[in-house]
Amino acid sequence: MTHKIKIIAISGGSGSGKTTAAHYLQQILGNENCKILSQDSYYIDQSLNFKGDGTVNFDHPNAIDFPLMAENLSDLIKNKTIQIPIYDFITHTRKNENILFHPPKILIVDGILILSQEILRPFFTASLFIDIAEETRFKRRLKRDVEERGRQPEGVKKQFYSLVKPMHDAFVQPSKEYATFVATDDSSLKDALEKIKNLVI
Numbered sequence: 001m002t003h004k005i006k007i008i009a010i011s012g013g014s015g016s017g018k019t020t021a022a023h024y025l026q027q028i029l030g031n032e033n034c035k036i037l038s039q040d041s042y043y044i045d046q047s048l049n050f051k052g053d054g055t056v057n058f059d060h061p062n063a064i065d066f067p068l069m070a071e072n073l074s075d076l077i078k079n080k081t082i083q084i085p086i087y088d089f090i091t092h093t094r095k096n097e098n099i100l101f102h103p104p105k106i107l108i109v110d111g112i113l114i115l116s117q118e119i120l121r122p123f124f125t126a127s128l129f130i131d132i133a134e135e136t137r138f139k140r141r142l143k144r145d146v147e148e149r150g151r152q153p154e155g156v157k158k159q160f161y162s163l164v165k166p167m168h169d170a171f172v173q174p175s176k177e178y179a180t181f182v183a184t185d186d187s188s189l190k191d192a193l194e195k196i197k198n199l200v201i
């Protein structure tokens with residue numbers, strides 16, 4: 001017998017700790033039950049207009065292939081295996097190959113804009129918005145982008161204040177109203193993840 005999969009959305013601004021929280025939730029739910037799908041996999045190939053100086057707007061909803069993401073979620077709830085695209089953050093291109101992704105019992109979807117999208121919201125059993133101060137998010141993102149994504153500090157700073165922040169204010173922060181749970185610090189995050197665990201297990 002197959003069970004209908006449950007889908008948990010984890011959203012919040014860049015650097016709010018979504019990916020970290022998603023991995024923590026996956027651990028407490030058990031790796032055998034639970035997989036993570038990232039909005040970051042659905043970036044549209046930027047090879048034609050990327051200038052290498054952080055001027056492409058990666059934080060605007062138009063940068064993301066949300067129709068494909070919705071189609072993939074729809075297939076997963078029908079218990080179908082999907083093929084997820086692979087996005088390369090160094091070259092800003094989509095690779096030719098895909099990853100085969102079998103439907104888990106519980107799916108965590110991680111992304112800054114997932115709650116802003118009307119076509120995605122109906123798929124979520126529960127959702128969490130991590131609401132962390134801009135200054136803290138900027139510091140965390142700077143460290144991560146330089147250390148893990150090969151970016152220059154100046155480019156990261158310019159991108160944050162010219163593109164990330166305006167898109168955050170326009171699209172990300174307002175989507176908080178759609179969240180089942182809002183976490184504002186480590187303690188409320190832990191509480192919310194515990195409540196989500198009780199909802200899905």
Ligand SMILES: Nc1ncnc2c1ncn2[C@@H]1O[C@H](COP(=O)(O)OP(=O)(O)O)[C@@H](O)[C@H]1O
Nearest residue numbers: 013014015016017018019020021140141144186
């Ligand atoms: N609760 C936390 N407290 C302190 N640092 C954190 C916390 N959550 C994440 N980080 C750090 O902040 C950076 C960004 O976290 P990440 O999970 O990648 O954020 P997001 O996916 O929301 O952009 C990472 O370097 C991570 O280790």
Ligand SMILES: [Mg+2]
Nearest residue numbers: 018019020110
């Ligand atoms: Mg992340």
